[in-house]
């Protein structure tokens with residue numbers, strides 16, 4: 001196994017970029033790789049040294065690039081292969097490492113391998129996909145089983161002119177590939193080698209938990225929906241086979257490079273099971289993204305709820321962070337930390353409050369950054385970007401999963417306004433709006449009207465330009481926070497200290513601390529938009545970070561203002 005510089009990513013701060021939304025360099029309304037290159041100095045200024053860039057490979061863009069048509073070339077919409085090489089070089093020149101988003105559960109239906117599979121049902125490529133005969137009942141043809149996919153439709157699509165169907169857990173333009181097939185696995189290993197040889201520093205492994213399927217393809221026994229289908233993850237998520245595929249991937253490819261792999265392992269993987277993938281000694285990959293801290297406010301599936309019924313469940317957040325911490329601490333495994341990515345609404349709208357944009361934006365950064373693990377910020381968090389303000393459900397049709405969800409809810413009889421408020425609250429389109437660089441038209445993201453609408457709040461100070469000018473902005477705070485997080489002493493306290501929650505049962509305040517060699521580092525975060533009295537028994541000798549001026553503290557009691565947060569250090573007395 002290659003020496004991994006004792007896991008360099010332990011001291012990294014990651015940053016996630018959705019390439020179509022970051023910066024439009026060539027003026028066609030879509031962000032591109034040259035746009036990212038031109039912003040690398042800005043990215044470095046955030047204290048970020050690890051980038052995960054969502055897919056930019058050749059694609060018909062049915063799922064915005066997660067439907068790959070050609071793994072070996074950059075989508076012309078995002079630039080050229082040359083631009084990608086430039087990005088690697090320029091990022092490395094600034095000490096920034098680069099993770100490519102590797103989609104290995106499915107290809108586009110326009111990928112030559114799938115096209116071959118369709119043309120030659122007996123050819124070897126047909127074995128790269130899951131193609132099965134449908135079932136006939138009373139003369140009608142039905143899919144091979146009752147599985148529903150993740151994008152609100154059947155997981156099967158009929159191959160026109162035949163009685164066969166292919167499996168697609170996501171969009172129907174993304175047929176799942178068959179990892180049982182040895183040649184198919186080799187195909188992906190070659191793609192991985194190609195990018196590692198090109199100089200990338202690793203991969204975010206897309207939808208990796210779905211690589212193994214129940215090969216009997218029997219019906220699910222779970223209760224069916226009105227269309228006779230059911231989303232039963234046990235049939236295709238985190239099955240034992242996934243772990244052996246990944247082991248082979250490691251032996252054949254990853255072990256031969258100094259690289260980082262972060263798997264997207266979905267909401268149904270326990271921290272203990274995740275170690276089958278990411279255990280430092282026995283695992284195959286380095287860390288596993290879980291979803292457990294993304295929906296701790298009741299918003300998931302909340303079509304029947306009103307906005308005022310959505311509340312951050314601070315206890316659930318603490319519980320979830322802790323169970324992952326307990327499973328991975330003592331360097332058993334690395335642990336990625338994040339609030340949201342391109343599949344989620346904006347963290348500020350989820351757990352913060354746009355009426356306290358600065359305060360809550362800073363608080364969320366603080367709460368995440370000082371936890372045990374490798375934090376990944378999502379682009380725009382550093383300037384307080386929040387959810388869309390769309391007035392029509394049609395605006396969400398730019399995302400296939402939102403489009404399918406609207407159609408599904410309409411069919412169930414939901415009114416447009418209810419679907420609209422649901423999408424505004426939960427849709428991943430929220431996390432894909434153009435980065436707000438300045439006050440000029442289209443938020444200085446592009447010179448022409450962007451394909452995805454810009455959030456009008458860029459005119460109200462939610463942009464980089466205004467943040468740069470304002471010494472009390474979220475942006476300046478983030479830079480300071482990142483520098484503190486990277487201080488070797490603080491790093492030691494986080495990774496070697498003894499972690500504990502402070503007043504764990506408190507349902508308004510997320511507060512934690514580390515004890516290390518006679519010192520205590522405490523992080524206190526108020527998650528409410530009102531004053532909260534909080535008992536802090538730890539010493540406050542030095543305030544390292546604070547999102548308000550001055551504080552009210554007497555006899556171990558803090559009166560925390562809305563979303564107030566502090567990072568304090570002190571010597572243990574007695």
Ligand code: GLC
Nearest residue numbers: 063066103170206207342343
């Ligand atoms: C992952 C991606 C998501 C995509 C899906 C299918 O969950 O993060 O954006 O739609 O996989 O590739």
